[in-house]
Amino acid sequence: MTRSSPGPARLWLRLCWSCCCLLAAVEGRLFTAKLWSVRAGLGGFEPGDAAPAFSVSTLDGEFSYPPKDSSSSSSSSSLRPALIIHAFTNKSAFLEVLWTSNMSLSDLAEFLPPSAQVLFISMDDSAAEQALWMREQVYGAAGSRWKEIRSRLHFSPVPLHMLGNWIPRVFYSWGCGGHNCGLAQVVFTSSEWSVPVISKRLNARYDWLNGRWDPKPYVLAEAGDGCKPVPEVAGVVAWVSEGGCSFFTKIKTMSESNATGVLVYASPGNPIQDMNCVGDECNTTLNIPAAMLHIEPAVVEALSKGKSVNVSFQVTPSPNFFFAIDHQGALAEMGWFLYPTFRFLSWQAEWFDFYTGLLEQAKKPADVVPVFDRVLMQGEAGAQAVVDLPPDLLRYDVLELDAALSCPGLRDETCAHWDHTVQLFVCCDRFSPHCNQELGRWITAFRRGTGRWLTDVSPLLALLNGERCSLTMKTVPWAMPWMTSLNLRFSYSNSSGNSSENLYPFKLVSLYNGGTFDRDYNKRFQEIKFDIPASAKKVELYAVITGHGSDDNACCEFCVTSHFFSVNGIYNNSRIFDSAGSALGCALRVGEGGVPNEHGTWLYGRGGWCDGLQVNPWRIDITPQVNMGGTNTILYFGLFDGRNPNPARDPGYIIMYSYLIFYK
Ligand SMILES: *[C@@H]1O[C@H](CO)[C@@H](O)[C@H](O)[C@H]1NC(C)=O
Ligand SMILES: *[C@@H]1O[C@H](CO)[C@@H](O)[C@H](O)[C@H]1NC(C)=O
Ligand SMILES: *[C@@H]1O[C@H](CO)[C@@H](O)[C@H](O)[C@H]1NC(C)=O
Ligand SMILES: *[C@@H]1O[C@H](CO)[C@@H](O)[C@H](O)[C@H]1NC(C)=O
Ligand SMILES: *[C@@H]1O[C@H](CO)[C@@H](O)[C@H](O)[C@H]1NC(C)=O
Numbered sequence: 183m184t185r186s187s188p189g190p191a192r193l194w195l196r197l198c199w200s201c202c203c204l205l206a207a208v209e210g211r212l213f214t215a216k217l218w219s220v221r222a223g224l225g226g227f228e229p230g231d232a233a234p235a236f237s238v239s240t241l242d243g244e245f246s247y248p249p250k251d252s253s254s255s256s257s258s259s260s261l262r263p264a265l266i267i268h269a270f271t272n273k274s275a276f277l278e279v280l281w282t283s284n285m286s287l288s289d290l291a292e293f294l295p296p297s298a299q300v301l302f303i304s305m306d307d308s309a310a311e312q313a314l315w316m317r318e319q320v321y322g323a324a325g326s327r328w329k330e331i332r333s334r335l336h337f338s339p340v341p342l343h344m345l346g347n348w349i350p351r352v353f354y355s356w357g358c359g360g361h362n363c364g365l366a367q368v369v370f371t372s373s374e375w376s377v378p379v380i381s382k383r384l385n386a387r388y389d390w391l392n393g394r395w396d397p398k399p400y401v402l403a404e405a406g407d408g409c410k411p412v413p414e415v416a417g418v419v420a421w422v423s424e425g426g427c428s429f430f431t432k433i434k435t436m437s438e439s440n441a442t443g444v445l446v447y448a449s450p451g452n453p454i455q456d457m458n459c460v461g462d463e464c465n466t467t468l469n470i471p472a473a474m475l476h477i478e479p480a481v482v483e484a485l486s487k488g489k490s491v492n493v494s495f496q497v498t499p500s501p502n503f504f505f506a507i508d509h510q511g512a513l514a515e516m517g518w519f520l521y522p523t524f525r526f527l528s529w530q531a532e533w534f535d536f537y538t539g540l541l542e543q544a545k546k547p548a549d550v551v552p553v554f555d556r557v558l559m560q561g562e563a564g565a566q567a568v569v570d571l572p573p574d575l576l577r578y579d580v581l582e583l584d585a586a587l588s589c590p591g592l593r594d595e596t597c598a599h600w601d602h603t604v605q606l607f608v609c610c611d612r613f614s615p616h617c618n619q620e621l622g623r624w625i626t627a628f629r630r631g632t633g634r635w636l637t638d639v640s641p642l643l644a645l646l647n648g649e650r651c652s653l654t655m656k657t658v659p660w661a662m663p664w665m666t667s668l669n670l671r672f673s674y675s676n677s678s679g680n681s682s683e684n685l686y687p688f689k690l691v692s693l694y695n696g697g698t699f700d701r702d703y704n705k706r707f708q709e710i711k712f713d714i715p716a717s718a719k720k721v722e723l724y725a726v727i728t729g730h731g732s733d734d735n736a737c738c739e740f741c742v743t744s745h746f747f748s749v750n751g752i753y754n755n756s757r758i759f760d761s762a763g764s765a766l767g768c769a770l771r772v773g774e775g776g777v778p779n780e781h782g783t784w785l786y787g788r789g790g791w792c793d794g795l796q797v798n799p800w801r802i803d804i805t806p807q808v809n810m811g812g813t814n815t816i817l818y819f820g821l822f823d824g825r826n827p828n829p830a831r832d833p834g835y836i837i838m839y840s841y842l843i844f845y846k
């Protein structure tokens with residue numbers, strides 16, 4: 183990080199106090215006051231509510247919402263920017279690191295979408311200095327990007343509790359219960375002191391150490407820099423200075439000395455850091471909790487005098503640190519920040535862009551059959567509906583599923599835990615072999631209720647072999663409830679404007695399903711022979727494949743599996759889930775609709791799926807691989823590491839629906 187101040191910073195502050203446009207501010211406040219005074223009382227705003235207009239003094243003058251310059255008269259398509267509002271307090275070690283880590287700050291400069299703006303406010307009394315400091319921090323990390331990004335970042339020198347508008351109400355009433363929310367602290371006690379010494383802390387990276395702080399008090403022992411074994415730390419928490427060796431080496435060494443936990447303190451003047459392993463260090467599991475904090479002179483002194491010091495761990499609740507206003511002007515939660523980087527802020531903003539695009543797509547002409555409108559999905563039955571299809575289905579060559587999952591309440595805290603598979607089954611003729619085949623698949627967003635997805639399942643028009651169909655959407659019966667919404671959208675592709683190219687899926691043959699991914703996995707699959715109907719012009723392979731469970735190779739959720747459909751013994755059509763287990767495999771799919779900032783490890787890549795996302799069908803035109811006049815064969819097999827799976831324990835499983843689709 184850099185602490186050098188950009189030359190003109192202080193000048194800007196002075197200018198802003200004189201130049202702000204008072205009249206507009208007063209008018210704005212009168213207007214917004216009317217809107218939100220009706221909400222007097224303790225009740226706050228809820229996610230989804232329309233955000234009233236407001237203005238806030240900033241280092242550059244004044245920030246008004248909606249921004250005055252955003253949708254300048256001309257085009258109706260120009261969109262309101264998404265606005266993220268961040269309330270900083272240096273009482274949180276997590277926020278201190280968010281604002282001092284080079285990676286976090288450069289993530290802000292690099293990844294904040296151009297469509298998003300950010301308003302930074304401090305909760306501390308030194309808000310004016312902190313506003314300047316925050317701007318300097320971004321300036322120092324942004325480098326050449328500063329010029330582009332600065333107009334979208336707004337720094338308020340007025341602290342949160344003095345804003346006088348509705349913004350504090352949202353921060354206070356939404357509170358902060360999630361990961362890295364609230365004020366995580368270490369409490370030191372010693373017979374030397376009449377009051378405890380309480381210090382902010384940041385635990386080591388969420389997915390690194392396998393250890394948790396107990397609520398009970400621990401005894402603390404001096405351990406130097408922790409780079410060499412210290413027998414005195416056996417059974418107690420090691421007090422370790424930064425530097426000398428890596429965080430990994432310190433914590434591993436202290437763990438080998440049988441410490442029950444590690445507290446690493448920053449050297450005077452240094453910020454707290456996000457302790458994590460690097461590279462091969464991460465291959466070693468360490469079963470010990472650790473946290474970083476500032477040096478506490480009273481603790482150093484007591485330990486050096488040989489006085490006993492106890493330590494315990496607590497989290498004091500705080501207002502929320504973030505909320506947002508989306509492009510549609512609705513208030514929105516920001517989810518969990520799993521570790522201190524502004525990338526989480528950017529992911530949420532990326533999702534707002536995705537969602538706006540989705541709303542545009544959902545406006546395209548289509549014949550819409552409503553199926554569910556916030557219907558409870560729970561238990562064995564799931565959500566069920568019977569719908570009439572539009573007449574003359576062969577007019578359509580596009581079928582899209584417009585699906586959304588929300589929660590029983592308005593807040594994410596009411597949303598179901600875990601990432602479970604959701605499947606949609608359809609039956610239009612209960613005597614048909616196609617009855618209750620899978621029409622769509624999604625994975626729930628772990629404790630976030632904003633998911634909405636538009637999935638093209640056009641080839642499965644061939645499953646709709648009746649006028650009235652029953653649809654069932656369900657997840658595992660033990661999952662907490664979701665509210666599901668679903669529309670079927672029928673339309674024409676017509677993109678080429680060449681109607682003779684529009685082919686209709688008229689016939690479908692079911693192929694393989696998955697199963698337990700063990701050494702017998704591939705023995706279950708026999709070659710299937712098929713003929714091509716005389717009128718068919720095109721043959722497509724369609725498969726929806728996801729891997730779940732965790733054997734000794736982390737299969738099939740986090741291992742790389744490959745899936746093959748061999749046509750006529752000559753053509754290998756293969757799909758490899760090569761991002762499974764990668765650090766950001768799913769985070770990089772937020773732009774496709776993956777719900778960001780979920781609870782749990784939503785960022786990692788997975789076997790063909792992501793939390794909070796639809797499962798994309800795999801489609802391959804195999805017309806050139808088949809003999810249109812004669813008999814053909816197809817055979818599926820699935821491999822791990824290029825071989826038959828052979829797990830030593832707890833085999834995982836593959837969920838698969840696969841079809842041949844014939845078009846005319
Ligand atoms: C952060 O960036 C500054 C300036 O770019 C550099 O001096 C400092 O060493 C960096 N710190 C780390 C931990 O990379
Ligand atoms: C935050 O707190 C730390 C120690 O508590 C201090 O060293 C640092 O200067 C503070 N930063 C700001 C911006 O207030
Ligand atoms: C420290 O904790 C131990 C138990 O773990 C307790 O017996 C002792 O009284 C505590 N000392 C102080 C100063 O809190
Ligand atoms: C840690 O505990 C183990 C098992 O009790 C013991 O064998 C080992 O010697 C201890 N290590 C140290 C450095 O005290
Ligand atoms: C650590 O794990 C990675 C990925 O599994 C592997 O490529 C690497 O060789 C391992 N390193 C060591 C030192 O075992």
Ligand SMILES: *[C@@H]1O[C@H](CO)[C@@H](O)[C@H](O)[C@H]1NC(C)=O
Pocket residue numbers: 674676678679
């Ligand atoms: C299909 O494309 C043609 C030519 O681009 C256009 O005139 C027509 O309106 C389109 N039809 C539909 C249903 O989109």
Ligand SMILES: *[C@@H]1O[C@H](CO)[C@@H](O)[C@H](O)[C@H]1NC(C)=O
Pocket residue numbers: 680682683
């Ligand atoms: C339309 O598609 C057909 C079949 O692919 C092709 O033969 C024909 O040339 C196309 N016509 C135009 C105008 O692109």
Ligand SMILES: *[C@@H]1O[C@H](CO)[C@@H](O)[C@H](O)[C@H]1NC(C)=O
Pocket residue numbers: 746748751752753754
């Ligand atoms: C298809 O792939 C499998 C697995 O890599 C391989 O064993 C087989 O020989 C391939 N077949 C063809 C025809 O390429």
